[in-house]
Amino acid sequence: MNHKRIQKELSAYLxxxxxxxxxxxxxxxxxxxxxxxxxxxxxxxxxxxxxxxxHPAPPIKDAVMTxxxxxxxxxxxxxxxxxxxxxxxxxxxxxxxxxxxxASRGTKYWLFRPLTASATGILxxxxxxxxxxxxxxxxxxxDTLDIYFGLHTEQLSENPLKSNVGLPFSTxxxxxxxxxxxxxxxxxxxxxx
Amino acid sequence: MLKSxxxxxFFLLTLSYSLFADxxxxxxxAKAEHEVAYVGVRLKTTSTAHGALTVKELVLHQSAxxxxxxxxxxxxxxxxxxxxxxxxxxxxxxxxERRNISRRNxxxxxxxxxxSRRNxxxRFEGWRAGRSQFSIKEIALIVKNYHLEVQPSDEKIADYxxxxxxxxxxxxxxxxKYISFARENGVxxxxxxxxxxxxxxxxxxxxxxxxxxxxVKRKWETYEKEIKPxxxxxxxxxxxxxxxxxxxxLVQPEYLPVGFQLQDIQxxxxxxxxxxxxxxxxxxxxxxxxxxxxxxxxxWRGEPRRGWRRIQLSGVPLYKHxxxxxxxxxxxxxxxxxxxLSEMPPDEMLKVITSIIDMRK
Numbered sequence: 001m002n003h004k005r006i007q008k009e010l011s012a013y014l015x016x017x018x019x020x021x022x023x024x025x026x027x028x029x030x031x032x033x034x035x036x037x038x039x040x041x042x043x044x045x046x047x048x049x050x051x052x053x054x055h056p057a058p059p060i061k062d063a064v065m066t067x068x069x070x071x072x073x074x075x076x077x078x079x080x081x082x083x084x085x086x087x088x089x090x091x092x093x094x095x096x097x098x099x100x101x102x103a104s105r106g107t108k109y110w111l112f113r114p115l116t117a118s119a120t121g122i123l124x125x126x127x128x129x130x131x132x133x134x135x136x137x138x139x140x141x142x143d144t145l146d147i148y149f150g151l152h153t154e155q156l157s158e159n160p161l162k163s164n165v166g167l168p169f170s171t172x173x174x175x176x177x178x179x180x181x182x183x184x185x186x187x188x189x190x191x192x193x
Numbered sequence: 194m195l196k197s198x199x200x201x202x203f204f205l206l207t208l209s210y211s212l213f214a215d216x217x218x219x220x221x222x223a224k225a226e227h228e229v230a231y232v233g234v235r236l237k238t239t240s241t242a243h244g245a246l247t248v249k250e251l252v253l254h255q256s257a258x259x260x261x262x263x264x265x266x267x268x269x270x271x272x273x274x275x276x277x278x279x280x281x282x283x284x285x286x287x288x289x290e291r292r293n294i295s296r297r298n299x300x301x302x303x304x305x306x307x308x309s310r311r312n313x314x315x316r317f318e319g320w321r322a323g324r325s326q327f328s329i330k331e332i333a334l335i336v337k338n339y340h341l342e343v344q345p346s347d348e349k350i351a352d353y354x355x356x357x358x359x360x361x362x363x364x365x366x367x368x369x370k371y372i373s374f375a376r377e378n379g380v381x382x383x384x385x386x387x388x389x390x391x392x393x394x395x396x397x398x399x400x401x402x403x404x405x406x407x408x409v410k411r412k413w414e415t416y417e418k419e420i421k422p423x424x425x426x427x428x429x430x431x432x433x434x435x436x437x438x439x440x441x442x443l444v445q446p447e448y449l450p451v452g453f454q455l456q457d458i459q460x461x462x463x464x465x466x467x468x469x470x471x472x473x474x475x476x477x478x479x480x481x482x483x484x485x486x487x488x489x490x491x492x493w494r495g496e497p498r499r500g501w502r503r504i505q506l507s508g509v510p511l512y513k514h515x516x517x518x519x520x521x522x523x524x525x526x527x528x529x530x531x532x533x534l535s536e537m538p539p540d541e542m543l544k545v546i547t548s549i550i551d552m553r554k
């Protein structure tokens with residue numbers, strides 16, 4: 001075997017990747033060839049040096065800031081473009097969806113368990129109906145009162161034989177009621193009765 | 194069956210003319226409302242819940258059951274003032290309420306006698322079906338509680354000779370009514386409503402009216418297509434039917450002011466559990482609304498809404514409100530929301546309410 005062929009196979013020899021026959025031939029050559037022995041020892045030294053080398057990782061703060069800068073630059077570029085807000089919204093939506101999918105991987109069979117699924121359904125319905133039943137309905141308050149006032153007025157004012165005329169204003173005895181009102185109000189506000 | 198009842202009704206009316214001239218006049222007016230068709234334009238001023246209002250109205254009257262009205266124009270309107278003084282609890286609580294009040298006040302300053310376009314269209318556009326009853330029960334109550342007096346009149350209304358029927362109360366604090374009707378057929382041409390002190394508070398008078406069948410027919414054909422009054426918001430129901438629907442007794446007051454009787458029970462359409470009872474002495478009346486509720490849904494709890502005040506009556510919180518001549522009282526007893534509306538004196542209304550509260554407690 002010539003030197004060139006041996007020197008080509010030296011790296012594979014060091015990695016134990018050669019056949020036994022090839023290894024024997026290389027070892028036989030190395031016994032009498034000083035040049036190839038020197039090359040082998042040079043290879044071995046290099047390997048040791050490489051193994052001893054530790055690649056310094058960038059500090060975590062730098063890595064985060066770099067990532068942030070990249071993202072901000074991208075989103076700014078989107079917002080300043082004409083339809084950038086659509087692209088930004090789409091990207092946010094897809095990111096959100098991806099996160100949801102990732103989060104649900106661990107629980108994807110959870111809903112198919114009959115007991116938990118039915119219990120969840122019953123609980124949800126219970127909460128929904130409870131909310132609908134107990135929630136105080138005050139929204140149509142004034143409208144409903146308008147209807148009641150309208151009905152009362154209608155059956156009087158539309159009939160020529162009826163009268164929606166009350167007492168003269170001066171004789172309406174409302175003063176008797178105001179005293180009671182204030183007293184009760186005071187009691188409720190300050191004494192909690 | 195209906196024909197024979199109608200025959201008996203008008204037989205009684207005719208009989209009464211000869212027995213009691215003034216009562217007979219009232220029956221004659223009622224009969225004319227059922228039998229005479231007419232078309233006319235009238236000016237009407239009423240004290241409503243919003244204020245005093247004068248409108249020009251077109252009336253197309255075929256019979257008491259088919260009578261339609263349409264406001265042609267609002268001649269004048271004066272809204273009731275909102276009282277300046279308010280209690281602490283009635284002050285606006287949040288920014289939204291303050292903004293709404295400020296907007297409303299600004300609108301009032303800009304248009305003191307006006308109406309918003311939306312309200313105006315809701316109140317005045319389209320035809321309304323008349324709901325005059327002129328029932329025997331109604332007339333009998335007027336005869337029982339009021340004096341009737343017919344006077345000849347020189348006044349011509351819409352070119353028709355008239356007679357005047359004056360209805361004055363037998364009891365204090367009740368209204369007075371002046372009805373001018375056409376001498377030839379008994380159709381009402383002018384009505385004046387006065388309070389107990391004799392102050393004019395509302396009236397209508399025809400400026401033009403025609404009883405000619407051809408004119409009525411022609412006008413009917415002109416407007417027939419556009420007369421599409423909405424369905425009535427309430428309908429009469431018997432006591433048994435109401436109680437069957439409620440699955441409990443309908444609450445009726447044990448105390449009624451002198452001369453008052455239950456005239457009708459109505460069920461409000463679209464509201465399963467709301468009924469109202471109409472009580473009257475013939476002219477004056479009150480309406481008692483009853484709605485099934487629950488402690489969490491009742492409207493009569495907590496702080497009073499703006500414009501309302503809270504008082505205590507027999508240990509029950511009572512909410513009080515006034516809209517023009519109408520007094521309103523709301524309260525809750527045994528999961529029933531009550532609302533009493535009337536133009537009666539408030540002390541009489543309180544007696545009615547006390548009788549209901551004491552009965553249900």
